[in-house]
Amino acid sequence: MNIRRFVILCVDDEPTSLFVRSRVLEKAGYEVVPAKSATEALEMLQSHAVDLVLTDLLMPGLSGADLAREVKAQKPSLPVVLFSGVNEMPPEGSHADLFLSKLEGPALLCEKVAEVLHRFKKAAVTS
Amino acid sequence: MSINGWNPSVEHGAPASSNEKVNILLVDDQPAKLLSYEVILGDLGENLIKAASGTEALEHLLKKDIAVVLADVSMPGIDGFELADMIREHPRFQKTAILFISAIYLSDADRIKGYQRGAVDYISVPVIPEVLRAKVSVFAELHRKRRQLEALNRELEQRVAERTEQLKERADLLDLASEAIMVRDMNGVIRFWNSGAEALYGWRREDVVGQDLHTVLSTKFPVPFSDIESTLFKAGRWDGNLQQHTRDGREITVACRKAFKSGKAGSPGVILEIIRDITANIRAEEALRNAEKLAAMGRVAGIIAHEINNPLEAILNIFHLLRDHSSLDDEAMEYARMGEKELVRVAHIVKHTLSFYRESKQPIPVSIAEVLDNVVELQSRNIQMQGISLDKRYVQDAMVQGFPGELRQVFMNLIVNAIQAMPDGGRLRISVREHVASETKTNWVSISVCDTGSGIKADDAQQLFEPFFTTKSTKGTGLGLWISKGIVQKYDGSIRFRTIRQSGGCATCFRVLLPGHTSTKKLHEASAWSSVSS
Numbered sequence: 001m002n003i004r005r006f007v008i009l010c011v012d013d014e015p016t017s018l019f020v021r022s023r024v025l026e027k028a029g030y031e032v033v034p035a036k037s038a039t040e041a042l043e044m045l046q047s048h049a050v051d052l053v054l055t056d057l058l059m060p061g062l063s064g065a066d067l068a069r070e071v072k073a074q075k076p077s078l079p080v081v082l083f084s085g086v087n088e089m090p091p092e093g094s095h096a097d098l099f100l101s102k103l104e105g106p107a108l109l110c111e112k113v114a115e116v117l118h119r120f121k122k123a124a125v126t127s
Numbered sequence: 128m129s130i131n132g133w134n135p136s137v138e139h140g141a142p143a144s145s146n147e148k149v150n151i152l153l154v155d156d157q158p159a160k161l162l163s164y165e166v167i168l169g170d171l172g173e174n175l176i177k178a179a180s181g182t183e184a185l186e187h188l189l190k191k192d193i194a195v196v197l198a199d200v201s202m203p204g205i206d207g208f209e210l211a212d213m214i215r216e217h218p219r220f221q222k223t224a225i226l227f228i229s230a231i232y233l234s235d236a237d238r239i240k241g242y243q244r245g246a247v248d249y250i251s252v253p254v255i256p257e258v259l260r261a262k263v264s265v266f267a268e269l270h271r272k273r274r275q276l277e278a279l280n281r282e283l284e285q286r287v288a289e290r291t292e293q294l295k296e297r298a299d300l301l302d303l304a305s306e307a308i309m310v311r312d313m314n315g316v317i318r319f320w321n322s323g324a325e326a327l328y329g330w331r332r333e334d335v336v337g338q339d340l341h342t343v344l345s346t347k348f349p350v351p352f353s354d355i356e357s358t359l360f361k362a363g364r365w366d367g368n369l370q371q372h373t374r375d376g377r378e379i380t381v382a383c384r385k386a387f388k389s390g391k392a393g394s395p396g397v398i399l400e401i402i403r404d405i406t407a408n409i410r411a412e413e414a415l416r417n418a419e420k421l422a423a424m425g426r427v428a429g430i431i432a433h434e435i436n437n438p439l440e441a442i443l444n445i446f447h448l449l450r451d452h453s454s455l456d457d458e459a460m461e462y463a464r465m466g467e468k469e470l471v472r473v474a475h476i477v478k479h480t481l482s483f484y485r486e487s488k489q490p491i492p493v494s495i496a497e498v499l500d501n502v503v504e505l506q507s508r509n510i511q512m513q514g515i516s517l518d519k520r521y522v523q524d525a526m527v528q529g530f531p532g533e534l535r536q537v538f539m540n541l542i543v544n545a546i547q548a549m550p551d552g553g554r555l556r557i558s559v560r561e562h563v564a565s566e567t568k569t570n571w572v573s574i575s576v577c578d579t580g581s582g583i584k585a586d587d588a589q590q591l592f593e594p595f596f597t598t599k600s601t602k603g604t605g606l607g608l609w610i611s612k613g614i615v616q617k618y619d620g621s622i623r624f625r626t627i628r629q630s631g632g633c634a635t636c637f638r639v640l641l642p643g644h645t646s647t648k649k650l651h652e653a654s655a656w657s658s659v660s661s
Contacts, residue, residue, distance in 0.1 A: 017437060020444040027448060058433075085436030102440035103474040106447040 006117055007031045007048065011041045011055035011067065021109075025054075028110040038062030042070060050078065052117055057084035057093065068095040079120045081113060149194035149267045149274075150174045154184040154210065155228075156202045164197060167256040173267050181205025185213060193223055194270030195263055200229040222273070224266040226250060307381075307402040311340045313395040327381075327404055329374030340400070344371040359387045359398065368405070379406045410593070414609065432477055439474055446470055492644050495525045495559050495572055498534045502542050503557070514552035521559040525572045526644040533614045537622075540607035541576040541637045548580025548635065561643060570643030575636055582626040582633030591624070615639055 008030045012018040015036070022032040033048050035041035039062060041055065053071055057064040068080040072095045082096040085103075093099055098116055100109060151173050153164045161177045168175055176191070178184035181204055187193065196214065200207035207227050214220045227249050238249060248262055301308050307324035311317050317340050320332045328344065335343050341352075347370035348355060358365045365385045372378055382403045390396040446467035449455065455463060503510070503517065510517055527534065545555055556577040563570050583591065587598055592612045608622075615622045620641040627634045 014437060014441075017441045017444075020441050020448065023448050024444045085433045085440070102436050103443075103477060105471060105474065106444050 005029060005031045006051040007033060008113065009033045009035060009041055009044055009048070009050045009053045009055075011035045011038060011053065011059070011064070013037060013056065013059040017056070021054075024106045025110070025113070028113075030113075038064065038067035038070075041067055045071070045074070052113060052120075053078065053080045054083055054113065055080065057082050063092075065092040065095070068093065071095075077120065077124060079116045081116060083109075147271065148172065148174050149270050150176055150191050151263060151267060152176050152178060152184055152187055152193045152196045154178045154181065154196065154198040154202070154207075156180060156199065160199065163254075164259070167254070167259050168263055171260060171264055171267065173263075181207075181210040181213070184210060188214065188217075188220060188223075192274075193220075195266040196223060196225045197259075197263065198225060198227055200227050224248075224270065226262060226266070228252065228254065305403075307400075307404075309340060309400045309402070310397050311400065312397055315339045315341060317343070318397060324402070327373070327379075327402065328371075346371050355385070359385055363387050369402075379404055380409050381405060435477055439470075439477065443467075443470055443474060490529045491531070492526045493529050493531045493534055495527055495534070495574060495641075496521045496523050498531060499538055499542075499557055499559065499574070502535060502539045505539075506542055506546055509546050510555065513546065513550060515546060515549055516552075516554050518554060518556040519558075520556070522561050525559050525561050527572055527618070527641045528644040529618055529641075533617075537611045537614050537639065538574065538576070540611045541639070544607065545576050545578035545580065545635070545637075548578050548582075553579040572641045572643045574639045574641070576639075577634060577636040579632055579634055582628060582635050583624065588624075588626075592622075611639075615641065618642065 006029075008025055010018060010022050010025065010032050011034075012021065013036060018034050018036065022034050025032050033044055033050060035044050038055070038059060041053065044050070045053075053067070055064040055067050062070075064082050064084070068082060071078055071080050079098075080096045081098045081100060082093045083100050083102060085101075097120075098112060100112055104112075151168060151171075153161055153168075153175060155161045155164070156179055158179070161179070165175050165177065173194070176187050176193070178187055181198075181202060184196065184198065185205075188196070196210075198207040198210055202210075205213070207229075211225050211227075214223060214225065229249060229251055248266075250259055250262065302322040304321065304323050305326075307327040308319070308321040309317060309324055310319035317335050317338055320330075320335055322332075325331055330343065340346075349367055349369070355365050355367070363386060365383075367383060369381050369383045370378060371381055382405050384401045386399045386401075388397050388399060446463060449463040450460075450467065452460075452463075499519075499521070503519075509515075542555070542557070549555070554577075556575070558575045558577075560573045560575075561570065562573065584598075592608050612622050618641050620639060622637065622639050624635065624637045627636075
């Protein structure tokens with residue numbers, strides 16, 4: 001039924017992390033648009049059709065939480081997943097739709113991303 | 128007491144001064160005689176009071192303090208002897224001097240009669256002025272001295288009463304003092320022991336007075352005792368901390384102030400010791416230092432966890448990508464799987480230990496069930512190995528506003544204690560209930576952790592929440608319950624426990640009560656959050 005694959009905008013300031021996480025998501029069947037900063041991610045959003053934003057929390061310049069707020073201001077229906085090395089969602093991360101610990105591992109990451117996408121697509125269809 | 132050497136005006140300010148005039152009562156029915164006495168005695172400089180009859184004389188006596196009565200023996204109405212009788216009957220005048228003047232010859236028998244009545248002396252007519260003056264003067268002086276003596280006695284009594292009261296007040300104050308106050312002599316023998324000392328050490332005054340102070344208390348000095356003594360004699364005082372033992376064998380640390388009071392005129396003097404129990408303060412200071420150390424450790428752990436998490440995630444992903452990679456042969460594939468498995472363990476440990484300490488700035492809604500499950504999962508190996516059966520009874524949606532790390536720490540301590548109390552198996556029951564306090568309409572979450580382990584001894588119950596109290600000898604830090612209580616109190620909650628002993632064994636139950644989280648905004652957040660993550 002899906003003609004095209006879901007596109008995930010993947011944001012992280014660490015190149016290795018960004019590279020392997022993108023490969024993992026691709027292996028799970030997603031198309032990945034990588035971005036090295038929140039600013040770059042906001043530019044990408046202008047030129048790419050994206051289904052979900054997966055962003056690191058702690059980054060130089062705009063943080064993942066800032067990015068989530070900005071994305072929600074521009075496109076409220078675009079889901080944002082905050083991804084971090086810390087175990088607890090910081091209060092400023094409340095704009096994101098989901099908070100995930102990096103230590104949950106790739107399997108859970110893919111599972112949760114799928115869940116959020118499913119929830120948002122269903123909401124888009126019914127509304 | 129001797130009057131000699133006593134100078135009232137200078138030293139005591141007595142009301143009766145040495146030159147105060149005294150009253151001399153002259154009694155005679157003949158005005159001419161009264162006049163002549165007046166002239167003779169005028170030089171004495173005393174007050175002369177004249178009475179024309181015995182009756183009038185009595186009136187004066189009642190009104191005034193009379194030093195000497197000079198009375199004619201033969202008077203119409205009340206004569207001199209009758210007057211003397213009447214004067215002596217009154218207790219106030221028992222000692223009043225009476226001088227009889229008699230115009231008639233008095234036999235020795237008459238004189239004796241007069242002395243028996245209390246007369247002091249006789250003067251025969253014709254009166255020789257010098258003799259009269261000399262006699263009256265002696266009695267006036269005697270009276271004056273007596274009055275001064277009485278005044279002095281009164282004053283002394285007053286001073287004794289005041290001093291006694293002062294001393295009593297001071298002794299009462301010493302007893303009121305919460306400090307232990309002791310006085311010992313130069314041989315170390317206890318002379319005084321206040322009620323503060325009774326309360327601190329447990330010995331009654333009568334038990335220890337007369338005994339050697341530092342033997343009784345088995346005092347340990349921080350420096351050689353001879354150093355303390357030499358400081359004490361040189362500077363008059365010494366301050367320092369001592370280790371001592373109470374009657375029931377407890378070792379206590381006390382702040383001690385010693386003061387040396389030298390004795391008068393070569394007597395050896397005494398040493399005053401004022402003692403304050405600082406055992407609790409020292410423990411609290413140590414606890415604080417340790418808490419600070421823990422907090423610092425926590426911050427370091429948080430930083431390390433975060434720094435490790437980033438590369439760890441990358442490696443987890445790399446192994447994930449290696450899995451099923453077409454270019455790997457079976458052996459390489461097996462290594463990759465093993466590597467991934469071990470890595471997942473590392474990630475698990477980091478997530479559940481180091482990250483505990485991560486402090487968020489704002490409290491967030493925390494699911495109690497999640498926190499408990501988390502702890503149980505970490506402890507599952509121990510639960511299994513010790514053959515403990517686990518019984519969970521949760522209301523799933525109980526939320527508390529707080530910091531997950533702190534709450535995890537509270538329940539980690541309780542659950543670990545419960546598991547360690549059952550080395551040979553038993554039942555661990557964890558229950559979560561919610562209830563609303565009817566008066567305040569506030570929502571409470573009650574969490575119970577119950578075990579069928581060794582139980583808590585009544586002796587230990589008192590100190591259970593004190594820092595560094597542990598029943599696990601070297602295994603425990605003695606900080607767990609103390610920290611847990613501190614956290615629970617910070618949440619305005621409470622923590623209680625009870626042990627029930629039955630024939631079959633013990634059941635120990637810790638119950639934590641925390642204010643529930645109810646705000647609608649937070650509930651919304653919580654539901655949005657749990658629906659995807661659970």
